[in-house]
Amino acid sequence: MNRTTATPAQHFSRRVRALALACSLMPALAACTGSPSSPGTAATPGGTEQQGGTEQQGGTASTGSGTADSSSSAATPASLQLKERLDVGLQLPWSVVFLPDGAAVISERDSTLLKEIHDGRATTIGEVPGVEPGGEGGLLGLAVSPEFASDRWLYAYFTSGTDNRIARMKLARDAGGRLTLGEPDVVFSGIPKASTHNGGRIRFGPDGFLYVGTGDSQRREQPQDTRALGGKILRLTPEGRPAPGNPFGDNPVYSYGHRNVQGLAWDADGRLWASEFGPDVDDELNLITPGGNYGWPTVTGAPARSGFLDAKVVWPSTAEASPSGLEIIDGVAYTGALRGQRLWAVPLSGETAGTPVAFFTAEYGRLRDVAKAPDGSLWVLSNNRNPDFVLVLEPRP
Template sequence: MGRHSWKRGEGLVPASALALILALSGCTGSPSSPGTAATPNASMAPGTPTTPGTPASPPAPEVVQKLDVGLQLPWSVVFLPDGTAVVSERDSAQLKSIRDGQATTIGEVSDVDPGGEGGLLGLALSPGFSTDGWLYAYFTSPSDNRIARMKLTGDPSGQLRLGEPEVIFSGMSKASTHNGGRIRFGPDGFLYVGTGDSQRREQPQDTNALGGKILRLTPEGRPAPGNPFGDNPVYSYGHRNVQGLAWDSGGRLWASEFGPDVDDELNLITPGGNYGWPTVTEAPGRSGLIDAKVVWPSTSDASPSGLEIVNGIAYTGALRGQRLWAVPLDGENTGAPVAYFTAQYGRMRDVARAPDGTLWVISNNRNPDFALILRTGS
């Protein structure tokens, strides 16, 4: 199938590292560092939930083992059915597999144009990967940000082989910063895409533009049926730079988002919802706009990227903040965020759960990077 483009209005054509493995096994143990509470909302004191109800505090992760895997600027991690991790490296445009504590180069994605925050970014596996073999990648090309899918197969020796990219969606504007890049298949089988405003502040409030959005696509790259604005890929708007997407046990979509020099956010996503950027940040209670559920007033504490939700806890990696944030959830309510491993392991880029129940947290800019195995109590 060929590439799909979608255009409405000017400028719109859609078409290092450390791994932290958190085992959610119910075991207990002393945390590797004390947890630090954060302010969930700029108007609230630390420890106060943003909505009525008080979800339980998150358990403290425990470091179990350090593994050296030698990655360079990794950005995203996904897991094959057999537990093999596949990691994207932003600047090299390479895909690496990690199995039994060893990293192996699978191949290089063609047409990637790294620079600034752009390059080979988010990965997602097809829900039917066991039969169709599709691996999806979001990347920066010489002209735009786009999404391609590639066959990922194994040869008789067990070596993974990467097929040629098939671009399914293109035309997302690029810039040196704010390229978004997170992609993930939802429980409904459709592909969700977090984009950035690419330094074009007019785009997030324009539902005919792709910048500053969460998009919802079919596996072939078309606007998904049931989207809130008709035959349009936009699912929610008014975002600045979305780099984390995850669903809770009730099927609710949450997203982590970078603020400007203040007000990083964790948002509960409503179809067709307007999250305010660039009109407002955080949770001002403005009519017609949706308030953030959690706000980090200082971006030096957060700059949240990857997001995963496990056992009622939303884990997000902080880049500038160089820590792992854990936010307890109870339905639509959030408790006070707690920080772990502050300034111990560098910038934390992605968070993803493996088939065995462990949680991998990928950070970057250490060059080369390494992996820690962690366990949480419950």
């Protein structure tokens, strides 16, 4: 699984292209079917870092080609049924998680507020202290403690005045049933910050440890340095220490060579997958191996170069993807596309990924996060619609 670089002309000539049909939401049926975006073939290499790989609003809304491993035999969903659209006045929502009682908690990047959605209504829980939003930074990823029923910890990744950091806060319900927010306890700090490439996704894995996706923070020397925190996936104890069994000893780094990881999810067999922003080309879906080097900034995509791990899916055009949140349901990986303004569904089969399928292309604008609710539905957060909303979807295999 190696990589080589290529010129733009070589990149174009090697690209396997097949149009994906844009799917539209039929008001009467409130359902959408997807069409394959490309034949599954080897992916193409990358180029230089440009604006296309940031979270900027814009880009084309047409469907495009994501290249993948053609050996996967898994099937994508036949449709995604729209169950509900929650217009609850959100402003730049970044992450959604669910409490054991079924309530959703959402972070708003720039307002630094946490909001609860329960029974179709949004209520402000509180403002997270110490957050200094700016550019792509602010109040970002959330994670619920695996022992929440007893410890009541909610974890948040956010940008402070000096760095990106992770704090945990107690959530409790008062006598009136409203959630209240305790004081933050910073468990991990020192992740580099910048106006872009701040990473920000956090999730607890099946092993009970906290996984953290970071960005290179525009410091291109960091991703290949296993002593640095930028451009990594980190693995921590709930208290913020390097988790036992990490590949580099007493070091929080789990994998490296990343550019900007904003999606983390596990399949049914416990394999970790991650979505990652490319520069002007080559957004990625990666299968994560402990200690693995995913190439940035030396290479991008899947060009089969010794010493680096290839992406399992590559979207050659960042205007079609710029993937943020990631969720896996019934063997299908769903990722929200920002510039691409669509929901991508990728069938998984073991360690391989099949042909990506696009849903809702240009229907709802930029899509930031996706998460599985306790009832099995898929929640999708819009981004930059002012106000933003939640799509509640039912995957139908």
